[in-house]
Amino acid sequence: MLRIAIALFLTVASCFAAADEVTARVHSTSEWDPRVLDCIKRQNGGILERGECQGELIRQLKREQRTILGQIGKSLSGSGRDLTDYRSAAKGLTVAQANWEKFVRADCEIIGDVFGQGTDLGPTGDACVVDHYKLRNAQLRLLQRDYLNDR
DSSP states (O other), X not given: XXXXXXXHHHHHHHHHHHHHHHHHHHHXXXXXXXXXXXXXXXHTOOHXXXXXXXXXXXXXXXXXXXXXXXXXXXXXXXXXXXXXXXXXXXXXXXXXXXXXXXXXXXHHHHHHHHHOSSTTHHHHHHHHHHHHHHHHHHHHHHHIIIIISOO
């Protein structure tokens, strides 16, 4: 019985450790995004330029997301394979996307609430937005690849 309890504990602990590692990687990626670093280097900049560069990256990610959503919307405008309901899926995606956008706003506002003041507040909040958009865009690409491409 003790061996089972220990094995169960180690399994659960390893799952939490893996989840923490993934979360840490996701939340640290935008800070060092190559597009931001290249932009800062081009501008020979500091904290203000970093904020401008983060803003440009956010605009790029939003454009990418609109493109992906447009492609998915085009796919869902068809009839789909047997036993699928693309009309319902399109409605569901619209609702999910609106809820995701509300979530991102609320989630990233937390940073401002707990950060307080300082010159790094803007770029830190922007990093939150970047992280969410990178993850959502990857999720949308997987939806597109795994479910909406002809097989």
